[in-house]
Amino acid sequence: MIARRPNIKVIVSAVAYHRPISIKDLPSNKHAHQVFDQSPRYKFLSINRCMLKHIHNNWPGRAINVFKQQLQLGFSENIDEVTIAIALKACNGELGLGLQLHGFAITSGYVSFTTVSNALMSVYFKAGDFGRALYIFENLNCPDIVSCNTVLSGSKNSESAFFFALEMNVKGIQFDAVSFTKLLSYCLDLEGFLFGLQLHCLILKYGLDCEVFVANSLITLYSRQGLLIHARKIFDEMPIHDLVSWGAMISGYTHEGNCATDSIQLLVEMLSVGFRPDHVSLTGAVSACSQDGNLELGRQIHGLSMKIGQGKHTSVCNILMSIYSKMEEIADVRLIFKHMNDRNVISWTTMISADKGESISLFNEMRWDGIYPNDVTFIGLLHSITSRNLILEGRAVHGHCVRTGFSSKLNVSNCLITMYSKFNEMENASSIFEETTSREIVSWNALISGYAQNGMHQEALDVYFSIMEFYQPNPYTFGSVLSAIGAAENISLRQGQRCHSHIIRLGLDSDPIVSGSLLDMYAKRGSILESLRVFSQTSLKSQFAWTAIISACARHGDYESAMALFNEMEKEGVKPDSITYLAVLTACGRKGMVDAGREIFNSIIRDCSIEPSPEHYSCMVDMLGRAGKLDEAEELLGRSPGSPSLSALQSLLGACRMHGNVEMAERVVNALMEIKPMESGSYVLMSNLYAENGHWEKVAKIRKGMRESGVVKEIGFSWVDDGSLSLHGFSSGDMSHPQSEEIFCTAHCLGLEIQLLREEEGKDGCHSQGGKRACPSINV
DNA sequence: CCGGAACGCC
Numbered sequence: 001m002i003a004r005r006p007n008i009k010v011i012v013s014a015v016a017y018h019r020p021i022s023i024k025d026l027p028s029n030k031h032a033h034q035v036f037d038q039s040p041r042y043k044f045l046s047i048n049r050c051m052l053k054h055i056h057n058n059w060p061g062r063a064i065n066v067f068k069q070q071l072q073l074g075f076s077e078n079i080d081e082v083t084i085a086i087a088l089k090a091c092n093g094e095l096g097l098g099l100q101l102h103g104f105a106i107t108s109g110y111v112s113f114t115t116v117s118n119a120l121m122s123v124y125f126k127a128g129d130f131g132r133a134l135y136i137f138e139n140l141n142c143p144d145i146v147s148c149n150t151v152l153s154g155s156k157n158s159e160s161a162f163f164f165a166l167e168m169n170v171k172g173i174q175f176d177a178v179s180f181t182k183l184l185s186y187c188l189d190l191e192g193f194l195f196g197l198q199l200h201c202l203i204l205k206y207g208l209d210c211e212v213f214v215a216n217s218l219i220t221l222y223s224r225q226g227l228l229i230h231a232r233k234i235f236d237e238m239p240i241h242d243l244v245s246w247g248a249m250i251s252g253y254t255h256e257g258n259c260a261t262d263s264i265q266l267l268v269e270m271l272s273v274g275f276r277p278d279h280v281s282l283t284g285a286v287s288a289c290s291q292d293g294n295l296e297l298g299r300q301i302h303g304l305s306m307k308i309g310q311g312k313h314t315s316v317c318n319i320l321m322s323i324y325s326k327m328e329e330i331a332d333v334r335l336i337f338k339h340m341n342d343r344n345v346i347s348w349t350t351m352i353s354a355d356k357g358e359s360i361s362l363f364n365e366m367r368w369d370g371i372y373p374n375d376v377t378f379i380g381l382l383h384s385i386t387s388r389n390l391i392l393e394g395r396a397v398h399g400h401c402v403r404t405g406f407s408s409k410l411n412v413s414n415c416l417i418t419m420y421s422k423f424n425e426m427e428n429a430s431s432i433f434e435e436t437t438s439r440e441i442v443s444w445n446a447l448i449s450g451y452a453q454n455g456m457h458q459e460a461l462d463v464y465f466s467i468m469e470f471y472q473p474n475p476y477t478f479g480s481v482l483s484a485i486g487a488a489e490n491i492s493l494r495q496g497q498r499c500h501s502h503i504i505r506l507g508l509d510s511d512p513i514v515s516g517s518l519l520d521m522y523a524k525r526g527s528i529l530e531s532l533r534v535f536s537q538t539s540l541k542s543q544f545a546w547t548a549i550i551s552a553c554a555r556h557g558d559y560e561s562a563m564a565l566f567n568e569m570e571k572e573g574v575k576p577d578s579i580t581y582l583a584v585l586t587a588c589g590r591k592g593m594v595d596a597g598r599e600i601f602n603s604i605i606r607d608c609s610i611e612p613s614p615e616h617y618s619c620m621v622d623m624l625g626r627a628g629k630l631d632e633a634e635e636l637l638g639r640s641p642g643s644p645s646l647s648a649l650q651s652l653l654g655a656c657r658m659h660g661n662v663e664m665a666e667r668v669v670n671a672l673m674e675i676k677p678m679e680s681g682s683y684v685l686m687s688n689l690y691a692e693n694g695h696w697e698k699v700a701k702i703r704k705g706m707r708e709s710g711v712v713k714e715i716g717f718s719w720v721d722d723g724s725l726s727l728h729g730f731s732s733g734d735m736s737h738p739q740s741e742e743i744f745c746t747a748h749c750l751g752l753e754i755q756l757l758r759e760e761e762g763k764d765g766c767h768s769q770g771g772k773r774a775c776p777s778i779n780v
Numbered sequence: 781c782c783g784g785a786a787c788g789c790c
Binding site: 048052080081082083084085086088089113114115116117118119120121122144145146147148149150151152153154176177178179180181182183184185212213214215216217218219220223242243244245246247248249250251252254278279280281282283284286287290314315316317318319320321322323325344345346347348349350351352353354374376377379380 | 781782783784785786787788789790
């Protein structure tokens with residue numbers, strides 16, 4: 001905006017002829033003040049106008065000074081009730097000043113003017129002094145609509161505002177445009193919406209729907225409830241749009257998905273009718289793009305913002321950084337951040353969360369810049385520390401959170417719980433939880449999921465059952481607790497079924513997260529039929545659910561179902577992730593479908609969005625090894641990025657034993673010894689291989705080596721679930737079970753039956769996982 | 781002269 005030049009002629013003639021000067025002739029503070037000071041005894045220029053000018057120019061302190069000056073000089077005849085009202089406006093809710101002016105109003109008698117009382121009320125409301133404000137209202141001689149509106153907008157919350165509106169209604173005071181505008185602003189949540197609709201009816205009745213302020217509020221009312229069509233209708237039908245109307249309509253589209261283009265279209269229209277978009281319309285449009293994940297449109301608004309001179313506005317930059325960060329264009333985030341003039345907490349927090357590698361130094365820089373962090377800053381920082389496994393830094397930030405008091409914030413303490421869970425420090429995680437005062441389901445979820453991830457399945461379950469009665473679990477609670485049950489061999493499936501019944505009772509069985517976790521749990525615990533049942537009943541099948549069911553079929557060696565489901569998944573348009581591919585490869589491996597497996601593996605490499613992980617390689621090695629393609633397996637292992645994984649080498653070693661390749665097995669064992677020298681499995685496998693091929697002296701050497709280096713064979717453990725809540729645990733040589741004798745007898749009979757069946761099928765009929773032969777004597 | 785509206789990032 002170009003500052004208007006002072007119309008000196010007008011001012012001079014006004015001063016000369018003792019005429020009041022219009023506000024618009026006073027173009028700047030400086031001139032206003034000069035003219036004002038120069039006028040003899042300030043007579044020629046209304047004090048009121050001068051004070052207003054100062055307020056208008058965001059300089060209320062000067063207005064107050066002008067007022068005080070008058071009093072000090074003893075020119076009280078220049079002051080009227082309007083002067084006092086203006087002075088009160090200049091208080092900006094400062095209680096001390098307000099009280100002083102109140103005193104003056106009483107002594108001078110101006111307090112009886114409704115205008116003055118209204119202004120006083122406004123000051124007290126702004127200062128949070130509801131008692132004084134309402135006292136004035138109740139003692140008014142003749143309250144007008146402005147008084148009522150002042151109370152409406154000063155109301156503590158929507159409830160008291162609605163209550164007051166009701167009182168107005170009872171007393172027969174009709175709402176005006178201002179009342180409606182204010183009341184509508186209290187109706188923006190779902191609860192207030194019905195009342196908002198009633199207000200809309202009244203507005204139409206009074207014919208106030210064309211008032212810009214009212215129409216703007218109506219646009220917001222409807223767009224907040226996702227009723228964009230209604231909002232748009234009001235927008236299209238209103239006679240005049242102002243900047244707020246455009247801003248409200250454009251950002252209305254951010255509450256609805258798939259609206260980036262609508263929002264941009266409005267922005268273009270706005271430009272074409274001669275409006276310069278402000279930060280509200282720009283942030284609204286960018287956030288619509290962000291929601292749609294439409295980076296290209298976001299970039300175009302970025303360009304537009306720069307062109308119209310809003311490219312450095314803090315909130316515009318913040319939201320641009322956020323969309324670039326969401327789309328992982330970190331270089332762009334850095335660039336915007338670098339060129340910003342006023343970085344606020346949000347700018348810094350966005351940067352800290354976006355640039356995980358630099359988050360700690362960014363945090364320090366922020367402090368140097370004098371910006372104080374908030375809870376979200378710490379959350380971003382803790383996230384990056386957690387993902388980078390920086391244990392020491394994590395502790396330091398934890399200390400910082402405690403010192404600054406942010407650790408008592410629920411969201412921060414949850415992050416701390418998650419962080420310590422990730423660091424495998426569950427004592428710390430649970431002690432933070434214990435210190436948390438306001439526990440909510442999210443905190444419990446963080447704790448349960450921490451226990452689940454650290455293999456402390458029973459603890460996870462205990463926490464779950466302890467909160468069940470007092471808190472309403474949400475989908476994430478079940479996600480964690482079901483994954484714990486799924487992973488725990490030593491927890492009875494009955495516990496899982498108990499959870500399932502809770503889920504049904506809570507009506508969460510149709511939730512995509514819950515049903516995915518549920519079928520995953522059943523699948524991992526061997527109940528493939530139950531798993532399939534849950535899957536078929538799930539209407540919204542998530543990627544997780546598809547992957548879980550494909551993995552389940554793969555684990556059960558059901559290649560056909562796994563492949564059929566995989567194809568169906570792709571047909572449904574659900575993108576497979578790396579775990580899905582792992583499951584499909586496993587299915588191929590179990591069935592010996594080497595060509596199909598190879599083809600899928602190559603397709604992962606071709607599709608550059610997924611990087612084959614060590615697990616994929618080890619799966620391939622296992623598949624090739626089982627099929628006897630030992631050389632190809634070894635070659636693939638050599639090609640895999642990084643050093644070969646333990647499981648891949650073990651698979652290959654198993655394959656070597658299966659196919660009697662002693663020479664390669666020796667190479668593999670050497671590699672295994674380098675990675676994990678104390679792993680008893682490698683020794684045992686190798687010694688068995690030597691034994692099978694008659695290298696007895698080497699067998700003895702290995703056994704000796706094991707004894708010398710202190711490698712102990714792990715004792716096998718297993719659990720039997722008889723459908724009760726607890727399990728029966730067994731280890732080899734253990735006779736403590738009360739029914740041991742019976743069990744051993746049954747196991748022996750089973751062993752004999754298996755042996756008979758195997759002899760009928762031929763010797764190499766079946767191999768269990770890991771290359772071990774199904775052994776006729778069962779360890780009980 | 782006193783009372784009113786939109787947006788929002790982490």
